[in-house]
Amino acid sequence: MRIAVLGTGQVGSALAGKLAALRHDVVLGSRDPASARAQSVASAAGARVASYAEAAAHGEWLVNALPGEEAIGILSACAVDGKIMVDIANYNSAVDQPILIPIGEAIQAAFPKLRLVKALNSVSAHLMVDPVALGRPHSVFVASNDLSAKAEVVELLRSFGWQDIIDLGPLAEARAMEQLIPLWMALERRFGHPGFNLAVIREDGPAGGA
16 A cells, blocks of 8 residues: 655654555655655665655555644645545644644644544554554554544554554544643653553453454
């Protein structure tokens, strides 16, 4: 599958590398694709790098690994209609301020023909693509108004190794997912590293499904 990963930070590079390893045709989207950094990230991931617009034109799917504050402005110059987007974005300011406009819902409202699925936003980059690294069950959440797109994203997550995938329902539930970020940052400060995640323990067992 042709996938555009928008963003060349830790999240974008980790996702691009995993998708390329799974034999997807990946193009990274960058503000400055000719820069040494962008070229290095793409080379390490086994992917190509292009402008955001060029990457989006390539992708049947899009992965939004952009800062939440920048996402809508960048996407406005991209072809997104009808495509599935895995939205991993968080507001950088969410660490210090309450989230007033949820980014997943804001993107969906700006691009109503985009098939947006919120996922993976509350997990560190290395665990997004290698969930078994923790050595014990832990949870990932998904939310979307598009049931078919959500089912396809769940299958992608399973290909990454995720087992406990919790479907929270419509995209409005992504507000709760985005509100986890201040807690995640507090835990990282407490532990001194990002090697952790949340596990939802329930009466029917921790290894539920979507």
